[in-house]
Amino acid sequence: MTSPVTFASYGLGPIGQGIAKLALDRGHRMVAAIDVDPEKVGRDTGTLLGAGPNGVSITADPAVALARKPDVVLHCTSSRLPQVTPQILGCVEAGARVISTCEELSFPWRDHADEARRIDAAAKARSVTVVGVGVNPGFVMDLLPLVITGLCREVRGIKVTRVVDASKRRLPLQRKVGAGMTREEFDAGVKTGKIGHVGLAESIAMTAGALGWNVDDISETIEPVLKGSEVKGLHQVAVGSGGGRALITLDLTMEVGASTPHDTIVIDGDPPLTVTAAGGVHGDVATWAVAVNAIGRVMTAAPGLATVSDLPPFHP
């Protein structure tokens, strides 16, 4: 069992709230909470989480919250690393470890190397650890296949298929997959980056890095899943290739009402392996869990910017 720590919640949407609740259930102590949503600023976090008041009111000012010196910040504000880098650096400067659900932080070394270097240097200077966690990226399409390759004496390729019933997931995710849109709105959303899953390229880069594979190209496509003229979700495929052949294929469907949700990992190797999670891993619940399960590892890890392939968040 992980020893209790003090924590601050940074971002209290559905993911930040679920993580905060689980951290409190595990006996960790909340000392501060940060969110910019005017509906939340000033509210008592205990009340927001549906429990009794706990005396920790939500502030929009990170400096006020970080002055409470949390051991760990549980950070859940946004998917894009350039946007969250100043937030993470602020936490690190205050001497806090950071566990973040920012997708681009899960493996930032390929597409955001400058931000990764800055966070890594700051974390090392303050002797704290920063890690990006989640279910996808961060587990089902990268860490889990990596663990499974441990059973193989040879691995030639990996394919992961994830089908999610978006009706069982939080509202921000349903928006991100374009549910309820027209085809034109969907295509416009893809162009502006509002529609689409963030993290497949990070999963491929993390997996390739851990296996020592040279992936020289990552291509990605996003198509709507249509019922008549209405968008029900998306089908997004990323392929990491090296030496002219597909090495890692990640095939993700997130659709309202998907009939057979599942996660299937196929290892083209010796022995060949196919592992399926029937029904699929519930992304919201699992993300709350991996973030809280990471607390113990982050408290004792070497300083710097880590990935989940360095620090797998196992149940304590």
Ligand SMILES: NC(=O)c1ccc[n+]([C@@H]2O[C@H](COP(=O)([O-])OP(=O)(O)OC[C@H]3O[C@@H](n4cnc5c(N)ncnc54)[C@H](OP(=O)(O)O)[C@@H]3O)[C@@H](O)[C@H]2O)c1
């Ligand atoms: N890796 C994974 O597997 C995984 C899984 C689930 C979620 N995620 C990611 O985790 C993040 C949180 O998810 P969510 O669904 O809870 O998102 P959300 O509904 O957008 O909630 C984010 C919360 O943070 C607040 N916020 C935004 N910028 C902030 C800032 N600079 N300072 C303080 N608060 C800020 C938002 O306020 P406003 O609403 O006013 O902007 C909102 O209350 C998202 O980026 C999501 O994509 C990753």
